[in-house]
Amino acid sequence: MLLTTQKLQLSIATLVQNTVEEKHKINKRLGNEVDGQPQIKHFRDDYKYLEGTSSFYKIHTIQKTWEQAKKRCALEGATLFYPEDQNEVDVVLAHLKETQPMYAWIFVGISSKLAKGVFTTVDGVAIRHIYNRWGHGEPNDANGEEDCVILRKEGTYNDEKCSNKFPFICKKTLQSLKWNEECNTPYLDYKYNVDLGRCYKFHLHPLTWREAVEACDAEQAYLAIINSQQEASHLVNITASAPKDKVQGWYLRGAVHLGFNYDTTEEDWRTTTGETLEQAGYAMWGNYQPDGGESERCGSMFYNGHLNDIGCEGHRCFFICEKENELLSLFDDRFGI
Structure with missing residues (x-):
């Protein structure tokens, strides 16, 4: 049965690859400059495409400070919205009033943080x-x-004070949209692994564990969870091939954030999906790990693949995001694999 399952997974993976390659051939033959979702005007399910501006918008109802809003939009591959002209004001405010009529104002991507009284956009355009x-x-x-x-x-x-909290809108233009066909995502740095049926991205901007969780979530992914020795080996290879030495500044070298932490209610280490490490399929700790006690309640991986406990707030290091391949997941559910 195991051999049959492996063959089925390989067949599905081959189908995915062939589908992607065939789509590329068709686009090239038709002279299309964009692939996949831009053609059907789709960025993410939580973004709304507005024809009047040829752009996608997401209304964030969880209020944040201006800097937090700017960061969240950037993590999603978008920018903090500001209106370019009267038409965009009319279109976006009409959408806001239709979907969130209780909001009387929103933060926009304009500030005078660089020079007092000189208002510019998040991408450096003068307000005039x-x-x-x-x-x-x-x-x-x-x-x-x-x-x-x-x-x-x-x-x-x-x-307004930048430290005040307001709703905000993130914006992505159709013109700027590119598509990662293999991973079915707008985030181009995700790489598909045919054996595992998943996509992974090694982040070279060190963050704390909690910040890494947010960064992966913003890309509609999750902090990587190891489910087998095969997957551990793949993450080790990803880590080894990443250009880590080019990253300057202070951060914890030798470890990579992963998606598990210590559940104080269960008094056990669990993945961010709620499984014990043993249930998830991989619980190989490094020598004398975990060793941090209450000061290290979150999870990471040494560069050799062994697990390590790490501080949730105080340690900045690299991290890996993981994303399911939706087509493979569909087959997995259908065939029970």
């Missing part, structure tokens, strides 16, 4: 070159503390 209708008496920089900008539902700007 875009939509710039201020409310009466604004900006007034109350108490010298208002360097970020909100857009009111009537279409006017007001300057």
